[in-house]
Amino acid sequence: MSYSACMLAKRRKTGTLLIHIISMINKIPQPVVDIIETLQKAGFEAFIVGGCVRDILLKRIPKDWDITTSAVPEEIMRIFPDSFYENEFGTVGVKVPRFMETTDSTHENLLRNPKEKDSEAIRDIIEVTTYRTEGKYEDNRHPSDVHFTLSLKEDLARRDFTMNALAYGPRGDEWKLIDIFSGADDIEKKIIRTVGSPAERFSEDALRLMRAVRFWSELRNPAKLDTSKNWQIEKETDEAIQKLSENLASISQERIRDELSKIILSNSPSEGVQMLHDTHLLRFIIPELELGIGVSQNLHHIYTVWEHNLRALATCPSKKLDVRLAVLLHDVGKPATKRGNGLHSTFYNHDHVGARITEKILTRLHFSKAIIKKATMLVDNHLFYYNVDEVTEASVRRLIKRVGLENMDDLMAVRIGDRLGSGVPKGKPYKLRHLEYMIDKVSKDAISVKMLAIKGTDLISVLHIPAGPQIGALLDVLLAETIENPLLNTKDTLLARAEILKDSPLETLRELAKEKIDEKRKEENNQIKKKHWVE
Ligand code: ATP
Ligand code: MG
DSSP states (O other): OOHHHHHHHHHTTOHHHHHHHHGGGGGSOHHHHHHHHHHHHTTOOEEEETHHHHHHHTTOOOSOOEEEESSOHHHHHHHOSSEEEOOTTSEEEEEEEOOOSSOOHHHHHHHHOTTSOGGGGGEEEEEEEEOEEEOOBSSSSSBSOEEEOSOHHHHHHTSSBGGGSOEEEEETTEEEEEOTTOHHHHHHHTEEOBSSOHHHHHHHOTHHHHHHHHHHHHHSOTTOOOGGGSOEEOHHHHHHHHHHGGGGGGSOHHHHHHHHHHHHTSSOHHHHHHHHHHTTOGGGTOHHHHTTTTOOOOTTOSSOHHHHHHHHHHHOOOOOHHHHHHHHHTTTTHHHHOBSOGGGOBOTTHHHHHHHHHHHHHHHTTOOHHHHHHHHHHHHTTTOOOOTTTSOHHHHHHHHHHHOGGGHHHHHHHHHHHHHTTTOSOSSOHHHHHHHHHHHHHTTSOOSGGGSSSOHHHHHHHHOOOSSHHHHHHHHHHHHHHHHOGGGOSHHHHHHHHHHHTTSOHHHHHHHHHHHHHHHHHHHHHHHHHHHTOO
């Protein structure tokens, strides 16, 4: 019996999946079908394989379309002249007319590169890989060599999970699902299971430990409370992950970062992080978070630091990676700063200590500079204080100056997660809505030197101050004063004030600007401390 006939016999009782398998071909974009049929006409086998087959069965839109074939790279390139060798694993990139809806980095690169012909900008790349088995694994990481094979079965056997070991393509006159390891059955039962022995498969490549948790976070439905009806990692697979968790230490931080990012961006980010902990993997990723386990807080909090961080992540409304990382890490400084015990314990300075820890964690994980900077800034400022009638417009301007107007929504998203994650019923109470109104109101006021009504060149031409550091220091003082009182922001007023200040020594000016900003900051900090019991 052919694989597909066997598959159909098995599926007969489950009508919907059967219909789905029959209509699978309609879900495949034409350029992908064309490549497969061209390879077939040239005498080779070819199938779509892996994640895209899984996603069609799950009725999800595949992120990419991978083809596996019996043709070797030289043959693939001969059949498709518009192609290039992608890597040493037998993958050839075939250029096709653009069909993917999302803009991936390949498109962005093509679009950005002015040397590329216009037509290049409207291309997609389909990865076509020769059937292969992998050689010995020596370091839990990379197969020491790659062997091509003529057997689809061998190619599928090297894949990580049964749901990812599916192929679909022409067998004779018909397109069929090739399902040697009962992947479709596992998809139907919502089970993540390794192909073959879990211990062996995880020992070959420790990244699979994390991939299991990543797929679980991506696939499970966070709204389904009955866990028996939700996605599960199969028992033996789960036990092997726990047993072999320390092998993750041999995986590069970049590969760990990529899987972690997918968990954080999934529909179940907090359950994913909890699962990383339960499987003992988190200690090789962000051990700093685990220091919050069992650390109780004070009368303002019903949850421990660990529970609160996870709940904040679960309830944060943002879908951005940097914001979600910030909310997960926003209280990472608490275990180190806790003083006292019981209802009146304090966490003085945990925002700034947490920002330094966040920077260290994200740098270690090789996140981009932009993500590190943004997440660190959000953690640093997550305690911003606001209360209607109590906080002045000047203080809102100082907050915007520190955080950046473009980041205020993200800071608000961190605060909403922080609040909901503490168990309060309302994420955005009246006072936060009022703050948004205030941000709007003052956002046209000067909060940066660029927004002052005079420029450095005015100081040079009108007041004849020589170009140099004095100009910048003067502008800083003028800005500090304008933040306090936006009515000062007219050309005449600022020039008059600069005239008075211009002969002050450079150091005095710098002190003055710093004092004006810092004194106020200290005042605000005191209010924050009172409010949050962090003193
Ligand atoms: P996604 O939808 O996130 O892209 P995917 O399953 O397509 O998920 P990829 O990393 O794109 O994952 O890999 C494509 C396929 O290659 C997988 O479906 C799987 O068959 C195989 N694969 C990828 N990584 C591994 C691995 N570490 N070990 C074994 N097989 C792997
Ligand atoms: Mg993929």
